[in-house]
Amino acid sequence: xxxxxxxxxxxxxxxxxxxxxxxxxxxxxxxxxxxxxxxxxxxxxxxxxxxxxxxxxxxxxxxxxxxxxxxxxxxxxxxxxxxxxxxxxxxxxxxxxxxxxxxxxxxxxxxxxxxxxxxxxxxxxxxxxxxxxxxxxxxxxxxxxxxxxxxxxxxxxxxxxxxxxxxxxxxxxxxxxxxxxxxxxxxxxxxxxxxxxxxxxxxxxxxxxxxxxxxxxxxxxxxxxxxxxxxxxxxxxxxxxxxxxxxxxxxxxxxxxxxxxxxxxxxxxxxxxxxxxxxxxxxxxxxxxxxxxxxxxxxxxxxxxxxxxxxxxxxxxxxxxxxxxxxxxxxxxxxxxxxxxxxxxxxxxxxxxxxxxxxxxxxxxxxxxxxxxxxxxxxxxxxxxxxxxxxxxxxxxxxxxxxxxxxxxxxxxxxxxxxxxxxxxxxxxxxxxxxxxxxxxxxxxxxxxxxxxxxxxxxxxxxxxxxxxxxxxxxxxxxxxxxxxxxxxxxxxxxxxxxxxxxxxxxxxxxxxxxxxxxxxxxxxxxx
Ligand SMILES: Cc1cc2nc3c(=O)[nH]c(=O)nc-3n(C[C@H](O)[C@H](O)[C@H](O)COP(=O)(O)OP(=O)(O)OC[C@H]3O[C@@H](n4cnc5c(N)ncnc54)[C@H](O)[C@@H]3O)c2cc1C
Ligand SMILES: *[C@@H]1O[C@H](CO)[C@@H](O)[C@H](O)[C@H]1NC(C)=O
Ligand SMILES: *[C@@H]1O[C@H](CO)[C@@H](O)[C@H](O)[C@H]1NC(C)=O
Ligand SMILES: *[C@@H]1O[C@H](CO)[C@@H](O)[C@H](O)[C@H]1NC(C)=O
Numbered sequence: 001x002x003x004x005x006x007x008x009x010x011x012x013x014x015x016x017x018x019x020x021x022x023x024x025x026x027x028x029x030x031x032x033x034x035x036x037x038x039x040x041x042x043x044x045x046x047x048x049x050x051x052x053x054x055x056x057x058x059x060x061x062x063x064x065x066x067x068x069x070x071x072x073x074x075x076x077x078x079x080x081x082x083x084x085x086x087x088x089x090x091x092x093x094x095x096x097x098x099x100x101x102x103x104x105x106x107x108x109x110x111x112x113x114x115x116x117x118x119x120x121x122x123x124x125x126x127x128x129x130x131x132x133x134x135x136x137x138x139x140x141x142x143x144x145x146x147x148x149x150x151x152x153x154x155x156x157x158x159x160x161x162x163x164x165x166x167x168x169x170x171x172x173x174x175x176x177x178x179x180x181x182x183x184x185x186x187x188x189x190x191x192x193x194x195x196x197x198x199x200x201x202x203x204x205x206x207x208x209x210x211x212x213x214x215x216x217x218x219x220x221x222x223x224x225x226x227x228x229x230x231x232x233x234x235x236x237x238x239x240x241x242x243x244x245x246x247x248x249x250x251x252x253x254x255x256x257x258x259x260x261x262x263x264x265x266x267x268x269x270x271x272x273x274x275x276x277x278x279x280x281x282x283x284x285x286x287x288x289x290x291x292x293x294x295x296x297x298x299x300x301x302x303x304x305x306x307x308x309x310x311x312x313x314x315x316x317x318x319x320x321x322x323x324x325x326x327x328x329x330x331x332x333x334x335x336x337x338x339x340x341x342x343x344x345x346x347x348x349x350x351x352x353x354x355x356x357x358x359x360x361x362x363x364x365x366x367x368x369x370x371x372x373x374x375x376x377x378x379x380x381x382x383x384x385x386x387x388x389x390x391x392x393x394x395x396x397x398x399x400x401x402x403x404x405x406x407x408x409x410x411x412x413x414x415x416x417x418x419x420x421x422x423x424x425x426x427x428x429x430x431x432x433x434x435x436x437x438x439x440x441x442x443x444x445x446x447x448x449x450x451x452x453x454x455x456x457x458x459x460x461x462x463x464x465x466x467x468x469x470x471x472x473x474x475x476x477x478x479x480x481x482x483x484x485x486x487x488x489x490x491x492x493x494x495x496x497x498x499x500x501x502x503x504x505x506x507x508x509x510x511x512x513x514x515x516x517x518x519x520x521x522x523x524x525x526x527x528x
Contacts, residue, residue: 034111045070062118083145084134086131086361092132099146100146107224122144123135124163124193132480158258161181161191184200184210189356195210195211197476202264210256211241211243212415214242216228216230218253219249239418240499242418247496248503270310281332298313298333302387315333363396363440368434368436368479373463407428422487422489452479475517483526
């Protein structure tokens with residue numbers, strides 16, 4: 001069975017609806033008929049034929065059997081995907097894994113899930129750090145890994161990227177053209193989750209986040225309609241997709257705006273603990289310095305590893321330079337004595353394996369996120385707190401990484417109607433802390449998670465004392481015990497809810513796709 005409805009036909013249907021001022025999804029929307037338009041006659045599928053008259057008893061068994069019948073066994077498997085980053089995600093057992101290769105197949109999946117009331121989860125690169133984020137026990141895990149389109153537009157101003165790509169795939173493709181996009185910094189991370197949650201890049205000080213540099217999204221909505229979402233076509237949805245996560249549909253193609261990028265200056269450095277104060281001073285000055293020079297990306301991390309405390313940095317600058325005469329913004333940093341340093345001119349693609357190696361796949365993992373107003377004394381207290389608490393945490397290397405949302409980055413986030421994150425340039429600059437650690441034994445889960453939560457809670461207490469607290473949490477780094485959306489601000493949450501109601505009136509992406517960050521509360525609640 002093959003779908004006969006083309007994307008052009010869908011766009012036409014939607015344009016007609018808009019002209020008639022009708023609701024995006026009609027009140028009498030009929031899933032069976034929508035499936036028929038996708039080329040699926042439910043009366044011809046024995047399990048589904050029954051469903052037309054009686055309601056679902058064993059939804060996922062019916063859904064998975066139907067997917068197999070329609071798309072063949074090679075696209076439907078009874079095992080979970082093997083390419084998760086975190087072991088807690090790999091352990092989740094779906095009823096089946098469906099690996100679509102086109103937007104039409106994704107549309108059919110959404111409609112079949114609706115018809116059978118079988119829950120699903122969507123996976124791009126599978127780097128979300130907690131179970132249920134891109135996996136689902138007993139439901140359908142939709143693995144987008146086969147959707148690996150990479151295609152430059154004729155004028156090379158945008159690139160169409162399928163959600164099966166990892167960042168190394170994207171940058172390697174663009175290298176011969178001396179082009180790049182604003183995207184992730186680790187080779188193996190997927191384009192989907194990173195871009196939908198924001199997307200911190202080496203280029204963020206100049207261009208904003210990945211989500212701020214999207215020309216358009218091709219999206220499958222709750223009614224299985226395929227639309228192209230841009231600032232002009234569906235401005236409310238375009239805004240919501242810029243940071244709103246998996247709440248509005250399944251993105252089948254991201255059209256990223258390209259930028260010029262040849263070789264970059266790239267350096268990774270390690271330091272003894274006694275240089276942490278100097279590193280954090282340099283961090284603070286470089287964040288403010290971004291107002292004069294947006295070409296630098298930098299972070300400072302502190303970690304505790306087999307009885308040793310260590311600090312590390314990574315720097316990327318848009319253009320190579322002679323290290324003897326660095327740009328002003330890097331001078332203070334580069335003057336700090338290192339234990340170990342590697343410095344090289346590299347392509348953007350070549351910079352990416354480093355971070356994937358520092359944070360390898362195949363462990364139990366947790367990530368926690370919190371932003372604060374830029375305050376170097378607070379960062380010093382937070383790194384001391386890490387060094388104090390870390391020996392009691394049964395992780396391989398408890399760490400906290402400090403990154404910045406500089407003023408120019410915050411300004412770039414306001415382009416094209418702004419994003420959904422609720423970060424105002426007037427309140428910035430901000431710094432952001434990522435608590436991350438990995439371990440091996442499930443018996444240690446609770447102790448580690450509580451220690452991580454305690455670290456974040458204590459940091460928040462410090463910040464409140466110092467008038468440096470900011471409620472925003474960065475979704476791609478947040479734990480399921482954090483109410484991420486509340487940090488976007490009540491007005492933005494209300495706006496996101498309204499957009500959801502308009503394009504997904506029956507709440508498919510909340511009730512049938514329950515995983516990851518929804519509008520209210522923390523995915524697992526705040527009690528561990
Ligand atoms: C080693 C490492 C390095 C990292 N480096 C960076 C970095 O440099 N910058 C940064 O900003 N973040 C970084 N992160 C965080 C990263 O952005 C998140 O882990 C992100 O969720 C990964 O995206 P993914 O597609 O691989 O994840 P997935 O687990 O596949 O997806 C995460 C969520 O997004 C949803 N989703 C994914 N694709 C789609 C889609 N096409 N349509 C609808 N929903 C979708 C999923 O349903 C899921 O809920 C890093 C993480 C790791 C582990
Ligand atoms: C949906 O359409 C099918 C086929 O036309 C019909 O049999 C069914 O009764 C309709 N369902 C609803 C809920 O209206
Ligand atoms: C990087 O390129 C610059 C400019 O061409 C050059 O001066 C410098 O020596 C190179 N750096 C390294 C580490 O090779
Ligand atoms: C941290 O704060 C949250 C929210 O206020 C609370 O629910 C939780 O119990 C606290 N946890 C720890 C370990 O302090």
